[in-house]
Amino acid sequence: MNHGQPSQIGRRGLLAGAAGLSALALFPGRLSAQDTPRRGGVLRMGLGGGSTTDDFDLRKLNDWVPVNQAYMVMNGLVEIDAENIARPELFESWETGEGAGEWLFRVRQGITFHNGKTLTADDIVYSLNLHRGDSSSAARSIAAAFSDVRKVSQHEVRITLTSGNADLPYVLSDYHFLVVPEGFTDWTNPIGTGPFVPESIEPGVRARFRRNPDYWKPGCANVDTVEVIVINDIAARTNALMSGQVQVINNLDLKTVDLLARNRNLEIVRSKGGQHYTFLMDCTKAPFSDANVRLAVKHAVDRELLLKTALLGNGALGNDHPIPSSDRFFNSELPQRPYDPDKARFHLRQAGLEGLTLTLHSSDAAFPGAVDAAAIYRTTAAPAGIEVAIQREPADGYWDNVWMKAPFCMSYWGGRPTADQMLTIAYASGSAQNDTHWASADFDRLLTEARALLDDSRRREIYWELQRMIHDDGGAMIPMFGDYLDAVSVKVKGVTPHPMFNLMGARMAEKVWLD
Amino acid sequence: MAWLILQRLGLGVITLVLVSMLVFTGTEILPGDVAAAILGQNATPESLAALRQELGLDSGPVARYLAWASGILHGDLGQSLANRQPVGELLWPRFGNTMALAGYAAVIAVPLAVGLGISSAALRGSFFDRAANVVALATVSLPEYFLGLLLILFVSVQWGLLPSLADTWSGMGLAAWLQATTLPMLVLVLVTVAQIMRMTRTTVLAVMDQPFIETACLKGLPMGRVVLVHAVPNALGPTINVVAFNLTYLIAGVVLVETIFNYNGLGRFMVDAVSKRDVPMVQAAAMVFAAVHVVMNMLADIAAIALNPRLRHPRVKES
Numbered sequence: 001m002n003h004g005q006p007s008q009i010g011r012r013g014l015l016a017g018a019a020g021l022s023a024l025a026l027f028p029g030r031l032s033a034q035d036t037p038r039r040g041g042v043l044r045m046g047l048g049g050g051s052t053t054d055d056f057d058l059r060k061l062n063d064w065v066p067v068n069q070a071y072m073v074m075n076g077l078v079e080i081d082a083e084n085i086a087r088p089e090l091f092e093s094w095e096t097g098e099g100a101g102e103w104l105f106r107v108r109q110g111i112t113f114h115n116g117k118t119l120t121a122d123d124i125v126y127s128l129n130l131h132r133g134d135s136s137s138a139a140r141s142i143a144a145a146f147s148d149v150r151k152v153s154q155h156e157v158r159i160t161l162t163s164g165n166a167d168l169p170y171v172l173s174d175y176h177f178l179v180v181p182e183g184f185t186d187w188t189n190p191i192g193t194g195p196f197v198p199e200s201i202e203p204g205v206r207a208r209f210r211r212n213p214d215y216w217k218p219g220c221a222n223v224d225t226v227e228v229i230v231i232n233d234i235a236a237r238t239n240a241l242m243s244g245q246v247q248v249i250n251n252l253d254l255k256t257v258d259l260l261a262r263n264r265n266l267e268i269v270r271s272k273g274g275q276h277y278t279f280l281m282d283c284t285k286a287p288f289s290d291a292n293v294r295l296a297v298k299h300a301v302d303r304e305l306l307l308k309t310a311l312l313g314n315g316a317l318g319n320d321h322p323i324p325s326s327d328r329f330f331n332s333e334l335p336q337r338p339y340d341p342d343k344a345r346f347h348l349r350q351a352g353l354e355g356l357t358l359t360l361h362s363s364d365a366a367f368p369g370a371v372d373a374a375a376i377y378r379t380t381a382a383p384a385g386i387e388v389a390i391q392r393e394p395a396d397g398y399w400d401n402v403w404m405k406a407p408f409c410m411s412y413w414g415g416r417p418t419a420d421q422m423l424t425i426a427y428a429s430g431s432a433q434n435d436t437h438w439a440s441a442d443f444d445r446l447l448t449e450a451r452a453l454l455d456d457s458r459r460r461e462i463y464w465e466l467q468r469m470i471h472d473d474g475g476a477m478i479p480m481f482g483d484y485l486d487a488v489s490v491k492v493k494g495v496t497p498h499p500m501f502n503l504m505g506a507r508m509a510e511k512v513w514l515d
Numbered sequence: 516m517a518w519l520i521l522q523r524l525g526l527g528v529i530t531l532v533l534v535s536m537l538v539f540t541g542t543e544i545l546p547g548d549v550a551a552a553i554l555g556q557n558a559t560p561e562s563l564a565a566l567r568q569e570l571g572l573d574s575g576p577v578a579r580y581l582a583w584a585s586g587i588l589h590g591d592l593g594q595s596l597a598n599r600q601p602v603g604e605l606l607w608p609r610f611g612n613t614m615a616l617a618g619y620a621a622v623i624a625v626p627l628a629v630g631l632g633i634s635s636a637a638l639r640g641s642f643f644d645r646a647a648n649v650v651a652l653a654t655v656s657l658p659e660y661f662l663g664l665l666l667i668l669f670v671s672v673q674w675g676l677l678p679s680l681a682d683t684w685s686g687m688g689l690a691a692w693l694q695a696t697t698l699p700m701l702v703l704v705l706v707t708v709a710q711i712m713r714m715t716r717t718t719v720l721a722v723m724d725q726p727f728i729e730t731a732c733l734k735g736l737p738m739g740r741v742v743l744v745h746a747v748p749n750a751l752g753p754t755i756n757v758v759a760f761n762l763t764y765l766i767a768g769v770v771l772v773e774t775i776f777n778y779n780g781l782g783r784f785m786v787d788a789v790s791k792r793d794v795p796m797v798q799a800a801a802m803v804f805a806a807v808h809v810v811m812n813m814l815a816d817i818a819a820i821a822l823n824p825r826l827r828h829p830r831v832k833e834s
Contacts, residue, residue, distance in 0.1 A: 046680075052605055052787045052796070053597030136566040141559055188598070203598070204787055205779045206684060229682055229777070232787075235664065236777045239679040243671040246680075400551040432559040 037494060041514035043223040046237050046246035047503075050230035052204035056190035058178055059130055059137035064250055065230055067175050068506045069201075072209050072226060073114075074178040074192030077105070077124065078169045079507070080417055084326055084499040086169040089217075090119065090179055090193065091157075100164035100452050107155045111216055113181050114197050121151040126182040128159075139176035141425070141432065164452025166459070167418040174417070175506060195221035195510040204230050209509070222494075222513035238487075241266065247489040247514075250503055254312045254369070260487050271484040271497040272316065274324040274415020274422065277367050279360070279377065279477040282407040283438040291473055292351035297358075298337060299344035300384035301377055303479045310373040311482055318478035321467040322413060322422045326499045329419040329463035334471055344384035355385040361409035362390055365398035367482065370410045404435050411435060412482075415500055419463050420451050427470055436475025443469050491515045523816055527809040534805040535587075535798065539580050542794045551792075570596050583798065593795035602799045606784065610803055612683065613773075613780035616696055617765035620703035624765075625758055628708040632715025632754075637742045639720060648716075651709035663702045663775040670698060681778035699776040703769065707761040714757040718750035725749075752819045759815035766811075767804040 050065030056074075061067050079089040088094075092108040111119040131143035148160040165171065181191055190198060195217065196209035207228045215221040229246060231237040237249045238256060242263070252260065252268070261268050281288035281297060288294055303317050316325065319337055323330050348356055362374035371392060378388040393402050393409075402409050416422040425431055428447055429439035443466060450462035470476070484502030488495050494512045498505040504512075550566040567573055586593050592602040631651070635644040654662065671679040681699050683692055722728065723746050731741045770782035777783075781800055788796035 051597070051791055052784055053595050053600070053791055053793055055598045057598075134565060136562050136569055138562065140562050188600075200684075202684070202779075206682070229680065231680070231777045233774045233777065236680065236775055239664075239667050239672065240777070243667070243675065243679040245678050245682065397551070432561075 035493070037219050037222045037513040038515070039222055039224075039513070041223050042225045042227060043248070043492070043509060043512065043514060044227045044229065044246045045248040045250075045509070046229050046231045046240045047249070048230075048232045048234065048237055048251050050204050050228075050232065054203040055187040057187040058127065058176055058180065059135060059139070061176055061178075062138060064503070064506075065204075065228065067501075068503055068509065069207060069209075069228060070175070070178055070190070070192075071506045072194055072196040072509045073190045073198055074180065074194045075111075076173060076175070076178055078173040080170070080173045080498075080500050080505060082496045082498055082504075084328070086173055086417070090124065091169070091172070094169055096166075096168070096454075098454065100166040100168065100454060101161050103159045103161070103168050104152065105157045105159065107157060108216070109155055111193050112214065113193050114191050114212065115181065117181050119179070119193055120154045120182075121157045122182045124157050124179055125149050125151050126184075127179045128177065131176060137176065139174055142171060142174060142176075142421075145171075163448060165420065166452060166454050167420050170417040171421060173500075196226055199225075206230065217510070220510045222511075223509070226509045241487055241489070244489070247492050248486065248503070248508065249488075250486045252485040252487055254314050254485075257312070257314060257485060265490055266487050267490055267495070269486040269488060269495055269497055269502070270314070271486070271499070271502045272324070272326055272481070273484055273498070273500055273502075274322070274327070274413070274481070275484060276318055276322055276324070276413055276415075276478055276481045277370070277373070278322075278411045278413065278435075279479070280403075280409050280411050280435050281475040281477070283436055283475040285407040285437075287351070287353070287356065288407060288475060290351045292347045293353070293356065294473070294475055294477075296344040296347035296351070296356065296384065296386065297381075298477045299340045299347065300381040300386050301477060301479050302339040302380040303337075304339070305380065306373055306376050307480045309376055310369040311480060314485060315480045315482040318480045319471060320474065320476065320478050321470040322426060322476070322478060323419050323463070323467050324415060324481055324499075327419050329460055331464040331467040333464070334468055337471070339380060341380075341384035344381075344386065348385060355387065357387045357389070358408050359389045359391050361393050361402050361406040363393040363395050363398045363402065363410070365393075365395035366403075366410040367412040373479075374410060404433075417500060419466075420447070423447055423463075423466055423470075424451075426476075427466075427474065438470075438473070438475045440469060440473065519820060520813075520817055523813045527813055530809055531802065531805055535584060535802060536580075538798050538801040539576075539583075539794075542792075542797055543576050572596075579794075583795065587799075587802070592799040595796055596793050597791050602795050605796065606781070606799050606803065608685070609779060609781045609784045612778070613766055613769065613782065615692075616681075616699060616703070616769070616778060616780060617762065619693075619696060620700045620707070620765050621762055623700065624704040624707045624761070625711065627704070628711035629715050629754065629758075631708070632712040633719055633742060633747060635712070636716045636719035636723065636746075637738065644716075647712065651712050654705040655709035658771075659702055659706050660771050660775055662705055663699070663772060666698055666701060667775070679776070681773075681776040683779060696778070699769075699772050699778055702772055702775075703765055707765065711754070711757055711761055715750065715754045718753045719746050722746045722749045748822075751822050755818045755822070756815050759811045759818075763808055763811040766807045 047065050047068060049063040051063065054066045056066065056070055061070055075090050077089055077091045079087045081087050090108050091105040094103055094105045096103045107119065107121050107124060113119065128149045131137035131139040132146060145162050145165065146159055147162045150158045152158050179193065184191060195212055195215045197212050199208040199210045201207040209226040211221050211224050231240055234253045238253060240246045241249045257268060260266055281294055283289060298320050307313060307315055307317060317336060319334060360374050362371050364370050374390045378390060381388050403411055413426060424447060425433050426435060427438060427443065428434065429444055446462050446466055450459045453459045486502045491514055492512050493515050496504060550563050550570060550572060583593055592606060594600065595602055595605065631647050635647045638644050667679045670676050677698050678695055681696050683695050728741060728745055731745045769780065770786060773780045773782040781803065785797065785800035788800060
């Protein structure tokens with residue numbers, strides 16, 4: 001289960017054409033002789049996170065069901081494997097020069113769409129352009145970094161960046177960057193190059209996909225048919241698995257994980273990704289404009305207790321920065337911040353305060369169990385002289401009305417494929433989603449510098465420093481990381497945890513087979 | 516009588532107009548809008564603005580209400596904001612599903628409840644009467660989600676007799692459909708039987724105490740004939756009312772049951788639409804539910820009028 005430490009494949013080697021890393025690399029270390037994929041059968045998935053209005057519009061992909069279904073029908077450009085390494089998918093290889101500002105990607109050849117069209121650079125340029133410019137795409141801010149996406153030849157695409165980014169292949173693994181044929185707009189009847197062809201789709205209810213007999217990825221597309229049944233209610237989802245009506249469910253109820261684990265016909269799949277939960281302090285508003293107050297808040301939380309009670313142990317401790325231990329740039333030498341009410345009092349005194357009264361805005365929209373977590377924080381903060389009043393907010397409109405607006409509120413971040421992306425989106429001073437309004441010129445400068453570096457050891461140095469800066473000075477108190485939890489029937493084989501998302505990074509249907 | 520029915524129709528239309536205004540205002544007051552719901556935490560001011568404009572959310576609420584109301588008068592329920600599908604296409608099949616499940620439950624529940632009610636009235640004070648009452652009260656006192664989970668635990672997880680998901684699709688056979696929907700049907704039957712049964716029993720008993728029943732008994736008619744021919748027809752009015760009330764519940768109140776069994780009906784559809792802030796879908800679903808209430812009440816009234824000679828032939832003046 002240890003997918004934490006990425007293997008030390010040099011970044012250069014990776015950059016200079018990863019084509020050689022073929023099928024085996026997609027399943028590192030998990031395949032043994034008796035683990036050969038078997039063809040056939042019907043995979044039935046009961047998934048939460050779907051809606052009547054779902055379609056396959058790549059710009060709007062947001063919830064679990066549409067994202068998983070999109071990966072059944074389409075392919076990405078780059079795939080993040082179980083070891084958190086970017087592997088070639090429709091981009092077969094890539095190279096860049098010093099500064100990482102201009103990238104040349106080679107398009108995999110001999111791939112056909114479900115409608116018979118051959119994949120070329122035009123399709124990829126079109127698919128990327130969906131998210132660029134004046135687009136309503138959720139990936140718009142990521143794609144804004146592409147100053148130019150140009151077809152060089154039928155099988156080559158050049159991407160020019162506004163500023164260098166050595167992690168571009170990782171950035172391109174985002175689930176919005178899937179590929180459809182050039183000019184494609186019929187988002188209810190999707191066409192892709194993926195492992196399955198849609199047979200019938202009833203949005204928010206059920207969908208059936210047939211195996212693509214010409215699928216190109218070795219060892220994949222093993223089952224004949226995939227059936228997705230949308231089950232948003234967690235109890236109904238669990239019942240469906242228990243009674244054998246489905247073989248896979250996602251997003252388990254934390255309270256029933258232990259009970260499910262006792263069932264010998266089931267297996268719990270625990271994906272330790274970058275998903276983390278945050279208590280956000282607005283650094284531009286008093287009292288949080290004082291760094292000492294922020295440190296006091298950070299010392300006043302009993303993280304172990306929070307993890308044990310709010311997440312029932314299904315996660316890992318956070319150290320007030322957003323980089324998970326599975327990231328290759330995780331600062332492993334930064335000491336874990338302990339629960340220390342005296343230290344918190346000390347920092348309050350440094351700020352010239354005897355005590356502190358705060359209003360914490362909370363809602364289960366922030367993350368399941370957030371309101372309980374707020375109550376626990378209130379208890380552990382009291383001995384530090386911090387009095388917390390909890391303002392419970394409606395889940396509806398939480399992201400609109402509370403997040404980024406209330407001076408002290410709760411939130412979460414899903415993992416990002418690279419440290420740079422995580423640090424940029426939530427901590428760079430220019431980001432629209434800098435939810436603590438923290439601004440540090442040094443941080444911004446180092447972040448930009450590291451982004452363009454191809455030298456891994458220097459980059460590591462910088463990312464370690466950036467984590468320390470957020471840990472000491474930033475406005476986010478990050479007490480814990482939460483696991484993604486799925487459960488599968490033991491009849492489903494080839495299942496692995498994934499460092500990005502659950503359901504094997506939303507690619508479970510492509511990879512598994514049935515016993 | 517025609518005038519009475521017309522009056523009921525007119526009141527129904529006014530009710531629906533008021534409901535449409537209430538629903539619209541309600542959806543306006545909800546925090547957050549569809550653009551924010553679609554983009555979630557990924558929203559940036561630019562993509563939000565772009566999407567809002569795309570969806571026509573930048574025009575005023577009154578203009579949007581009038582446009583929608585005039586559409587509905589032409590039979591057009593509007594388009595889903597989230598994916599631009601006509602709402603009618605999404606809504607009617609689900610309404611059909613809800614009606615099918617309600618029909619399945621009603622076919623079992625109504626005869627069962629009325630039969631039990633009449634029998635326990637005829638056998639007043641007997642062991643059967645008491646047992647039927649206790650069981651019915653017990654099932655109606657349990658909330659339907661608890662009943663549903665109990666049934667799932669035993670019938671599908673432990674004994675594996677019936678599926679826990681009411682997983683249906685168009686084109687499935689009747690046998691498969693019945694198998695898939697029997698558990699939710701059972702829950703609906705259990706929660707509706709008690710009320711109909713007790714109301715039937717009470718009204719039949721009330722009639723049984725009338726002098727003309729005593730006369731019938733004294734004439735030496737058999738008990739069965741007294742109950743079925745003399746008592747029951749006079750007890751039908753209130754029974755039909757409570758049946759209509761329960762049928763309305765079966766159609767418009769099954770959100771919880773549809774959620775527990777993941778049944779693809781109108782209740783689940785509405786929950787979905789509310790969470791996505793898809794105003795046209797919420798409004799359409801609410802209007803359908805309101806129409807069901809109005810129509811069922813109207814039918815009950817008309818049936819009561821038709822069955823009650825005193826209402827059927829209103830006396831103009833005392834003679």
